[in-house]
Amino acid sequence: MLQTLFDALALGSVYALMAVGIGLVFGVLRLVNFAYGQLIMAGAYALAIGSSHHWPEWVSVLTCFGVVIALSLLMEIALFRPLRGASAATMLVATFAVAFLLQAIALLKFGSLVKTASIFPGLFYPIGHGDFQTVRKITIVAIACAAVALVALTLLLNRTTYGLHMRAAAANFQTARALGVRANEVITLAVVLSGVLAAVVSIILVVENPFVEPHFALRDTIIVLVGVVVGGLDRLWTATLGGFLIGVATSVFTDQLSSAHSVYVDSFVFGLVILVLLLRPEGVFAPLRTRTVERA
Amino acid sequence: MRLVSRLPELVLPALLVAGVALLGTFTSRSNEIHFRTALVDVAIVVGLYVFIGNSGVISFGQISFVAVGAFAAGLMSLSPQIKRSIMPALFPILKNHSLGNVESLLLAAGLGAVFALVVGLPLMRLSGLAAGIATFAVLGITHNVLFNYTKIGPGATALTNIPETTGLLQGMIGALIAIAAAWLYQLSRFGRLLRATREDPAAAQAVGVSIHRQRLIAFVLSGALCGFAGGLFVHEAGTITTEDVYLDLTFLTLAMLVVGGVGSLLGAVVGALLVSGLDSFLITAESGVHVLGVKIDLHDGTHLVVLGAVMALVLVLRPEGITGSREFRLPRVRRWWARSAEAPT
Numbered sequence: 001m002l003q004t005l006f007d008a009l010a011l012g013s014v015y016a017l018m019a020v021g022i023g024l025v026f027g028v029l030r031l032v033n034f035a036y037g038q039l040i041m042a043g044a045y046a047l048a049i050g051s052s053h054h055w056p057e058w059v060s061v062l063t064c065f066g067v068v069i070a071l072s073l074l075m076e077i078a079l080f081r082p083l084r085g086a087s088a089a090t091m092l093v094a095t096f097a098v099a100f101l102l103q104a105i106a107l108l109k110f111g112s113l114v115k116t117a118s119i120f121p122g123l124f125y126p127i128g129h130g131d132f133q134t135v136r137k138i139t140i141v142a143i144a145c146a147a148v149a150l151v152a153l154t155l156l157l158n159r160t161t162y163g164l165h166m167r168a169a170a171a172n173f174q175t176a177r178a179l180g181v182r183a184n185e186v187i188t189l190a191v192v193l194s195g196v197l198a199a200v201v202s203i204i205l206v207v208e209n210p211f212v213e214p215h216f217a218l219r220d221t222i223i224v225l226v227g228v229v230v231g232g233l234d235r236l237w238t239a240t241l242g243g244f245l246i247g248v249a250t251s252v253f254t255d256q257l258s259s260a261h262s263v264y265v266d267s268f269v270f271g272l273v274i275l276v277l278l279l280r281p282e283g284v285f286a287p288l289r290t291r292t293v294e295r296a
Numbered sequence: 297m298r299l300v301s302r303l304p305e306l307v308l309p310a311l312l313v314a315g316v317a318l319l320g321t322f323t324s325r326s327n328e329i330h331f332r333t334a335l336v337d338v339a340i341v342v343g344l345y346v347f348i349g350n351s352g353v354i355s356f357g358q359i360s361f362v363a364v365g366a367f368a369a370g371l372m373s374l375s376p377q378i379k380r381s382i383m384p385a386l387f388p389i390l391k392n393h394s395l396g397n398v399e400s401l402l403l404a405a406g407l408g409a410v411f412a413l414v415v416g417l418p419l420m421r422l423s424g425l426a427a428g429i430a431t432f433a434v435l436g437i438t439h440n441v442l443f444n445y446t447k448i449g450p451g452a453t454a455l456t457n458i459p460e461t462t463g464l465l466q467g468m469i470g471a472l473i474a475i476a477a478a479w480l481y482q483l484s485r486f487g488r489l490l491r492a493t494r495e496d497p498a499a500a501q502a503v504g505v506s507i508h509r510q511r512l513i514a515f516v517l518s519g520a521l522c523g524f525a526g527g528l529f530v531h532e533a534g535t536i537t538t539e540d541v542y543l544d545l546t547f548l549t550l551a552m553l554v555v556g557g558v559g560s561l562l563g564a565v566v567g568a569l570l571v572s573g574l575d576s577f578l579i580t581a582e583s584g585v586h587v588l589g590v591k592i593d594l595h596d597g598t599h600l601v602v603l604g605a606v607m608a609l610v611l612v613l614r615p616e617g618i619t620g621s622r623e624f625r626l627p628r629v630r631r632w633w634a635r636s637a638e639a640p641t
Binding site: 032078079082083086087088089090092093094096097098100101102103104105107108222225226229233263264266267270271273274277278 | 348352353354356418419421422424425426428429430432433434436437440441443444547550551554595596597598600601603604605607608611612613615
């Protein structure tokens with residue numbers, strides 16, 4: 001029971017972090033980044049390389065952050081910028097293409113065999129005895145990381161000028177620009193923050209599952225993407241909550257269903273999602289009685 | 297007369313497909329597979345185009361219909377004896393019956409249409425982002441169920457020994473059927489109404505077009521064509537796993553549609569042929585190939601990198617695809633046709 005609870009909270013936290021990363025970029029660019037999982041995958045490979053060369057852990061972690069942030073910025077310059085203002089469908093397909101591209105590059109460079117990344121192995125052990133035997137340290141660390149990151153982000157968004165600019169851009173990009181918000185700066189900041197979160201997620205995921213391969217974090221990303229859309233991408237907190245809840249749901253389903261049924265977890269979760277989308281197409285947490293006119 | 301004046305829209309794609317099939321008859325036995333694959337790809341991409349192209353709504357879910365069609369056609373083409381021995385868990389109705397080649401293709405198309413109707417009835421209310429993600433969820437569910445549910449299929453193992461009836465001829469006929477269906481649809485009242493909702497949803501609704509109904513019609517037709525194409529696919533390869541009809545195929549066929557031009561039938565066909573050819577060439581080159589006396593030996597997996605890059609580049613530089621999402625027209629001839637048509641009256 002305790003294990004189920006902690007596992008659910010931990011997966012929910014990791015998914016919430018990913019949801020924030022996706023939501024931040026969506027806020028300023030109106031673009032859902034399908035390739036977010038491949039950023040996490042790249043970070044995981046950085047950790048795996050570090051561990052195979054026996055780099056000190058802080059070097060590996062710094063490399064992971066460096067690689068993920070650099071890749072995020074590259075994506076922004078090479079893809080997001082030229083596509084600014086394109087239709088939702090075009091942008092969705094474009095980031096889908098980049099997701100595949102990055103995965104194919106990983107396959108080409110590192111092969112399909114798993115690479116083991118041992119980092120912070122101490123976190124793999126249980127936190128205590130008795131009831132706590134089944135709860136691993138990384139579970140607590142994941143929850144704590146998510147909490148700290150979310151609080152820091154809330155402060156940044158609500159207490160700083162940059163945050164104000166970002167919220168303004170998310171609410172109405174054109175108006176914000178007209179009022180003197182620097183579009184490129186705000187977008188770059190959002191992309192970098194989203195990269196930082198991706199790097200944090202890749203460290204947490206690698207500690208939980210040290211076997212890195214080209215599909216690393218792919219399934220998680222698909223689930224989170226579904227979660228943020230269900231939560232509602234128009235507001236950051238609803239997207240985050242959507243990510244968190246779908247993580248909790250996935251984890252609880254996996255723990256509680258018998259093994260004959262637990263293979264169908266994805267179907268249960270996605271089925272739930274389709275149901276929710278039908279009842280509330282604007283997102284579960286969108287205010288009542290707001291009907292958005294479909295934009296061409 | 298509209299039918300005749302818009303005939304070039306049908307003729308050029310059909311000629312391209314026939315040309316590819318004809319070229320295939322001149323190649324060696326080992327190279328023929330690339331031509332067969334290209335023809336099947338055309339059928340799948342045209343199926344995708346009927347919905348995505350005409351509605352402007354992105355769907356990542358059409359490959360679920362290909363998957364259902366492929367597994368249904370493959371399973372029903374096997375003899376009951378084989379099924380009893382290798383898949384004892386199957387439902388009796390699946391285990392004890394088998395179908396011929398054409399019947400299995402019809403079954404695939406029918407199942408694709410029914411599945412699309414069931415899925416589309418609720419989902420076609422969504423648009424934009426929500427539609428993209430929800431159709432992705434459909435793909436996820438289809439894959440998840442096919443992979444695990446051994447009463448309806450082989451589950452995680454491969455389905456093998458399926459009669460390889462999709463040769464160049466069947467591939468060509470299949471692709472031509474898909475093209476003709478797509479052409480008739482886009483000429484019809486329904487096709488026009490759906491394209492009106494794509495250009496301006498608010499205006500279309502204001503003149504009384506039901507977006508939901510028009511999208512649903514296209515979705516079901518697309519489901520039927522995709523299911524049918526799945527049948528061609530499985531009869532071409534002779535073997536299938538759930539991974540064959542999942543993310544990679546979704547990516548590949550979307551790339552074909554985007555590279556050719558999402559908004560036109562010509563784009564779908566040209567994109568499918570070009571990208572399929574490029575893909576086949578790169579896959580061959582991964583095991584070493586001589587081109588004009590130069591030996592090309594690419595690293596395994598290069599083909600996905602190149603395709604991903606090509607697709608991203610096309611989207612950034614030319615989002616309308618290489619055909620500009622325009623159909624093939626003969627401006628002068630068309631005017632001449634129109635005049636001669638009016639002359640007698």
